[in-house]
Amino acid sequence: MEELKLIVTPSPHIRDDDSTQSIMFNVLVALLPVFAAAVYFYRLDALRLVILSAGAAVATEVTFQRVRQKPLTIWDGSALVTGVLLGLIVPPSLPSWMMVLGSVFAIAIGKQVFGGLGYNPFNPALVGRAFLTASFALAMTVWHSPFDAVSSATPLALGAARSNIPDLFFGSVAGSIGETSALAILLGGIYLFYKGTLDYRIPLGIFAAVVAVSILTGQDPVFHLLSGSLLFGAIFMATDLVTSPVTNWGRWIFGAGIGFIIMLIRIWGSYPEGVTFAILLMNAATPLLNRWTRPRIYGQGVKANE
């Protein structure tokens, strides 16, 4: 007689064709315009950093899983995405060995020690960047303008009055290699939104909070939206599926919290930019937000006569 199996699984029961692999592939496609802009503005430095970072990330994942005798998961592309993301959020003059070390740290300590993809509480690429910032504060804050090797301050350090908004939009300002061109990041964001990978609530929550705080404190909201790591962080980092809340309300709160903390750090903090730390802090609050905003189960929680 044929054995019948009753499969009991928790919700959700809706299935579609998305897999980790296809989502990661979409993210990589969305990063193409950003990468192209980075190579256009910073030439070989952009190529060098992104390739090193991606290579080191994948190699670390392989090594870690071999040593621990776990199944290899590099083909889901998540390590590659982490590596590419980290490569795009560092200054162009970062020495190669620092790039490799940051990438190894991001995968080993940021992801694999927690049990791999899906178990990491913090965005691994941002863990890598925070590690690099804390370790090599000097090398992580050397900025130079595209096209020439002359070091210059980032628009955030200069302030709104001395920055040109079109430059900020197209990206010919000093900054991390992948973060200067708002246009390229928005293109990637629109593609991800079209593919359904990106939830609009998180970036919109961030933008809303940033605009609100800028207006309340009398600063230029457009400048704050376009400068620094804000757009890149809002679209590619904060929306990481593993480390952001799953409920709609949770996502609004998550986004608004990030925007608020960014502005706190930018205006009153000692760092000129706070996107990394803002997102990491809200990553820590994600389980709490999930619990707070748990939707009411139909038929529960309301008394009959109320």
Add this chain to the structure above:
Amino acid sequence: MALGKDFIRGLWEENPTFRIMIGLCPTLAVTTSAINGLSMGLATSFVLVCSSALISLVKRLIPDKVRIPSYIIIIATFVTIVDLYMHAYLPGLHQVLGLFIPLIVVNCIVLGRAEAFASKKPVLASALDGLGMGLGFTWALTLLGLIREIFGAGSAFGFQFLKEGTTTLGIMSLPPGAFITLGILLAVMNMIAARQKAS
């Protein structure tokens, strides 16, 4: 033989830092260098040995209801001795360890051994237990400090082996470095313990 066992226990099997994970506040805070870790460990060891021995001596005189405050007073006495001695003879070290010396009073290893061991066992056994626990704490802190010093400052026990001005991993000297190093060491210790159990 039983006395030897009381001494050995704290070094590995019930190592306060790596096996029981108590007294983590000084473990994380003062281990920026091997010397700091070693000094903190030795200061705590002195307090542990003396307070365990004295508490074991007077255990029958202390009413059960007020035993914790009494233990604290005894411990605080020895901590004050360490604090004043360091201030007088090792002012540099005292400046670095600063606040964490008085905080030995509330280190849960000291009170924990008083409550779990010294209040029930004879004097010599209690002193040896305190010594074992203290030295177990000391080697853990020294190892942690040594690793953080090597990566964070390029030196070992104050001996600079990297050229002045070489870029080092600054994060290892900062609080996150303490957590990361302790986490990795705990993983290694758990692995060794699991191997021991298996064989």
